[in-house]
Amino acid sequence: MLKEITTADLAREYDLTTRAIRHYEALGLICPARRGRTRIFSQRDKVRVGLIARGRRLGLALEEIREIIDLYDAERGEERQILLLLGKLRARRAKLQEQVREMTLILDELDAVEASCIEALTDLAKDGND
Numbered sequence: 001m002l003k004e005i006t007t008a009d010l011a012r013e014y015d016l017t018t019r020a021i022r023h024y025e026a027l028g029l030i031c032p033a034r035r036g037r038t039r040i041f042s043q044r045d046k047v048r049v050g051l052i053a054r055g056r057r058l059g060l061a062l063e064e065i066r067e068i069i070d071l072y073d074a075e076r077g078e079e080r081q082i083l084l085l086l087g088k089l090r091a092r093r094a095k096l097q098e099q100v101r102e103m104t105l106i107l108d109e110l111d112a113v114e115a116s117c118i119e120a121l122t123d124l125a126k127d128g129n130d
Helices: 007-014 018-026 043-057 062-073 077-129
Strands: 033-035 038-040
Touching: 007 018, 007 043, 018 043, 043 062, 062 077
Parallel strands: none
Antiparallel strands: 033 038
């Protein structure tokens, strides 16, 4: 008999909070069975939570993740799913690269201001010693 998968099991395995898993359920991303108040997750739910966690680590929005997962469930969805995921990954990469460029400019500006401050302090120290 297969071990039942609980909310706590999924939370531990994917380093999520139980609240996050309940949120995914509320959004319809996963559909666990219930025994009383206890949620029992299928292997399918477990895979979906893993995909959601991975998508979140990559910076995808939950709606983007839903779109990708829903394509997988569709007939002959695998190729479309891969193409959609590839497009989302490329867009995410472009956005991150733009953020890196912006951060580099900010760091360069910080370096310049810091150098000006150090130069001003050095000049003040010289003037104080004269």
